[in-house]
Amino acid sequence: xxxxxxxxxxxxxxxxxxxxxxxxxxxxxxxxxxxxIRSTPITDxxxxxxxxxxxxxxxxxVNMTTHEEVAKRMRERCKILVALGDCxxxxxxxxxxxLCGTEEALRRAYVETESTDDEGKIPSSPELGKPTPxxxxxxxxxxxxxxxxxxxxxxxxxxxxxxLAQGRIxxxxxxxxxxx
Amino acid sequence: xxxxxxxxxxxEVPEGTTVLRAADQAGIYIPRLCDHPSLTPxxxxxxxxxxxxxxxxxxxxxTLQARDGMVVYTNTPKVREAxxxxxxxxxxxxxxxxxxxQESGGDCELQSAAYGEDMTHWPIQPNWHPYPVDASHPDFVxxxxxxxxxxxxxxxxxxxxxxxxxxxxxxxxxxxxIADLDVPLGESSCINCGTCVQICPTGAFIxxxxxxxxxxxxxxxxxxxxxxxxxxxxxxxxxxxxxxxRVDGDWEAPVNDGLLCEVGRYQxxxxxxxxxxxxxxxxxxxxxxxxWDEALNLVxxxxxxLAGRGSDGIAALASTRLPAEALYFFQQLFAEGLGxxxxxSTDGHAARSVIVNGQAGSLEALKTADCVIVLxxxxxxxxxxAGFFVKRALPQGTRLIVIDSGENALHELANYxxxxxxxxxxxxxxxxxxxxxxxxxxxxxxxxTSQRTGVDAxxxxxxxxxxxxxxxxxxxxxxxxxxxxxxxxxxxTSFEIPVIGLGxxxxxxxxxxxxxxxAFTVNGQQAAYLALGDDNPAQDLAQQLANVPFVAVxxxxxxxxxxxxxxxxxxxxxxxxxxxxxxxxxxxxxxxRALTPPAGVRSNTEVLQAxxxxxxxxxxxxxxxxxxxxxxxx
Numbered sequence: 001x002x003x004x005x006x007x008x009x010x011x012x013x014x015x016x017x018x019x020x021x022x023x024x025x026x027x028x029x030x031x032x033x034x035x036x037i038r039s040t041p042i043t044d045x046x047x048x049x050x051x052x053x054x055x056x057x058x059x060x061x062v063n064m065t066t067h068e069e070v071a072k073r074m075r076e077r078c079k080i081l082v083a084l085g086d087c088x089x090x091x092x093x094x095x096x097x098x099l100c101g102t103e104e105a106l107r108r109a110y111v112e113t114e115s116t117d118d119e120g121k122i123p124s125s126p127e128l129g130k131p132t133p134x135x136x137x138x139x140x141x142x143x144x145x146x147x148x149x150x151x152x153x154x155x156x157x158x159x160x161x162x163x164l165a166q167g168r169i170x171x172x173x174x175x176x177x178x179x180x
Numbered sequence: 181x182x183x184x185x186x187x188x189x190x191x192e193v194p195e196g197t198t199v200l201r202a203a204d205q206a207g208i209y210i211p212r213l214c215d216h217p218s219l220t221p222x223x224x225x226x227x228x229x230x231x232x233x234x235x236x237x238x239x240x241x242x243t244l245q246a247r248d249g250m251v252v253y254t255n256t257p258k259v260r261e262a263x264x265x266x267x268x269x270x271x272x273x274x275x276x277x278x279x280x281x282q283e284s285g286g287d288c289e290l291q292s293a294a295y296g297e298d299m300t301h302w303p304i305q306p307n308w309h310p311y312p313v314d315a316s317h318p319d320f321v322x323x324x325x326x327x328x329x330x331x332x333x334x335x336x337x338x339x340x341x342x343x344x345x346x347x348x349x350x351x352x353x354x355x356x357x358i359a360d361l362d363v364p365l366g367e368s369s370c371i372n373c374g375t376c377v378q379i380c381p382t383g384a385f386i387x388x389x390x391x392x393x394x395x396x397x398x399x400x401x402x403x404x405x406x407x408x409x410x411x412x413x414x415x416x417x418x419x420x421x422x423x424x425x426r427v428d429g430d431w432e433a434p435v436n437d438g439l440l441c442e443v444g445r446y447q448x449x450x451x452x453x454x455x456x457x458x459x460x461x462x463x464x465x466x467x468x469x470x471x472w473d474e475a476l477n478l479v480x481x482x483x484x485x486l487a488g489r490g491s492d493g494i495a496a497l498a499s500t501r502l503p504a505e506a507l508y509f510f511q512q513l514f515a516e517g518l519g520x521x522x523x524x525s526t527d528g529h530a531a532r533s534v535i536v537n538g539q540a541g542s543l544e545a546l547k548t549a550d551c552v553i554v555l556x557x558x559x560x561x562x563x564x565x566a567g568f569f570v571k572r573a574l575p576q577g578t579r580l581i582v583i584d585s586g587e588n589a590l591h592e593l594a595n596y597x598x599x600x601x602x603x604x605x606x607x608x609x610x611x612x613x614x615x616x617x618x619x620x621x622x623x624x625x626x627x628x629t630s631q632r633t634g635v636d637a638x639x640x641x642x643x644x645x646x647x648x649x650x651x652x653x654x655x656x657x658x659x660x661x662x663x664x665x666x667x668x669x670x671x672x673t674s675f676e677i678p679v680i681g682l683g684x685x686x687x688x689x690x691x692x693x694x695x696x697x698x699a700f701t702v703n704g705q706q707a708a709y710l711a712l713g714d715d716n717p718a719q720d721l722a723q724q725l726a727n728v729p730f731v732a733v734x735x736x737x738x739x740x741x742x743x744x745x746x747x748x749x750x751x752x753x754x755x756x757x758x759x760x761x762x763x764x765x766x767x768x769x770x771x772x773r774a775l776t777p778p779a780g781v782r783s784n785t786e787v788l789q790a791x792x793x794x795x796x797x798x799x800x801x802x803x804x805x806x807x808x809x810x811x812x813x814x
Binding site: 083089098099100133139147150 | 278285294305325
């Protein structure tokens with residue numbers, strides 16, 4: 001049997017969840033022995049294989065149209081989708097934006113910032129995608145495994161990866177369950 | 181006794197016990213949010229639902245009384261599914277984001293409940309309606325985004341504290357916790373007792389002083405006693421890395437049942453006074469650092485030269501914030517050893533506990549009283565926790581009679597508010613009691629009492645009637661009625677009405693027992709010794725001492741008194757000391773060390789012992805025995 005293929009990507013994130021993934025340190029070698037690591041934000045291959053992967057991992061919330069595309073593509077191409085971290089699971093810190101509204105957040109960030117000059121303007125380009133209200137991943141696509149945490153602990157990520165690598169669905173509970 | 185089963189376990193509880201409490205006793209945990217052991221059951225959050233054989237719908241175990249033969253299940257698939265649904269709805273209603281909440285990681289009962297149900301996510305996301313954050317209060321912030329509307333705070337404010345500041349507005353999902361008629365907390369009738377903060381199950385109430393300084397699991401909790409006043413509330417001192425984090429009320433404490441006032445909870449964390457950590461000696465007009473030996477020798481030498489001299493000898497004053505051990509040594513050293521005629525305490529002028537039949541009145545009496553007569557004490561300002569017990573009983577129909585010639589915030593809450601002429605409280609009480617027991621030729625009649633006290637006869641008659649009809653009347657005697665204390669004790673004995681005598685500072689009862697009960701005056705003494713501890717000295721104390729040639733101060737903080745001192749001996753503060761406090765009930769309680777004192781600082785007793793040794797005075801005897809308590813309540 002060939003090794004299961006794993007792809008990952010990030011949406012609206014601080015990238016801390018992927019940093020926490022790297023915090024599994026040398027255990028990544030064990031994981032690499034068990035699985036075929038395909039596309040990730042930190043490898044050359046950026047998109048999951050067209051003919052599909054076994055496990056897709058997404059960190060971050062969905063806060064613009066491009067994220068929605070990435071999320072949907074990953075969902076189409078993977079068998080098991082993992083939401084990694086509080087932003088993917090709940091909307092997280094990113095979702096604070098919903099409390100003031102996208103327009104107001106953009107204006108504060110690009111126009112009213114103390115360091116911008118009079119010319120401050122909100123970037124708009126078709127390539128950038130269009131900002132949307134912030135949503136948790138499972139509001140956009142079906143999620144199979146939720147791994148909350150801000151970020152999830154490296155030990156929890158290692159547990160999740162090793163279970164998935166061995167064809168099991170990880171159970172996040174008790175000491176592995178943290179929402180922050 | 182009621183016998184029934186919970187999850188197959190046989191349980192036996194007294195009649196009237198709820199299923200939730202019975203489960204707690206049996207060691208079976210049923211998740212809950214709105215329920216709290218100190219509050220009456222409410223049934224608001226629906227999290228504590230259980231399945232009961234023979235009842236088709238799930239029941240809230242916090243409001244369900246156990247009955248004989250009942251068969252209860254707390255963990256069936258039906259219960260768990262409903263519980264997760266309740267949590268799902270709670271999370272969908274407001275904006276609960278654990279990653280930036282100070283309670284996350286063990287202190288939040290909502291988060292812990294979700295963990296208990298293995299919830300990895302919210303099936304229904306919030307609707308993103310932003311809720312206000314009220315940051316108008318000096319000690320805490322109320323973030324409505326994290327509120328689950330369990331109303332613990334509202335109920336605690338009313339049922340426990342009797343302040344009725346917090347309430348709710350509107351209904352259903354529009355319900356909001358409000359202060360008074362929806363004003364900012366900082367502008368409300370809030371008295372800053374912080375009970376709402378302590379009782380909130382989520383992070384909605386954010387303590388400004390301790391938020392993010394450590395979760396419960398990260399701080400050390402030291403049970404101790406508050407030294408703010410003579411009520412002697414039980415506290416839990418939370419510390420981390422030898423820093424004070426927070427003071428909580430101890431829910432298990434016999435005196436205060438977990439309640440604290442602003443003085444106990446927030447004054448210690450707001451304290452910004454400058455600490456003294458080395459002995460100081462005045463040289464060339466300014467205070468300069470010295471060794472303990474130099475400082476102690478200088479004080480001992482001075483005291484020795486004045487020993488045995490009367491009015492031009494030594495004036496000595498001890499704060500009633502000092503432990504009983506230190507007050508006892510202080511009395512032995514100055515009054516007995518050095519023969520000072522002016523050895524007293526900072527509460528020399530205040531009321532002493534009223535001893536009836538060898539016993540001080542118990543605060544418990546307030547919890548069952550149906551008529552409280554408060555004399556000469558503003559319980560809204562001082563001895564506030566005793567005031568909570570009075571205020572919270574008023575909606576149950578407890579009659580409040582306030583007798584005070586001066587300002588008293590209780591006047592406006594009272595059923596009868598009596599303002600006798602100064603110095604006539606004793607006459608008024610005697611007159612009222614006589615009238616309440618019918619005619620007694622040995623006591624003045626109502627007309628005479630009215631004439632003497634200036635209180636109209638109808639009111640005296642009405643009050644007498646209320647007391648006569650009361651099943652459990654209680655007198656509370658404060659500083660303003662000190663002149664009447666002894667007479668009151670006699671009257672109370674003959675009329676069999678308990679009297680609670682309010683002292684002043686934490687150890688004012690012990691100070692009075694040791695005879696440190698004169699009003700402090702300085703009149704020609706050649707030296708003054710002030711054992712202030714961590715007390716904030718009275719405004720005029722430094723002025724009183726202005727003409728004393730030699731002033732030695734045993735103190736923790738810089739104050740106007742240390743500024744004029746010739747010698748300053750640095751000592752421990754409340755959270756650093758070990759010792760005992762005797763509250764107004766005569767209850768002996770232990771203060772425990774929660775913080776390690778700075779190097780160079782000594783305990784109050786050590787300093788007095790060191791002086792006694794240099795003066796060749798033996799400090800013997802037993803502080804506890806010398807209290808002369810017939811029974812010691814620990």
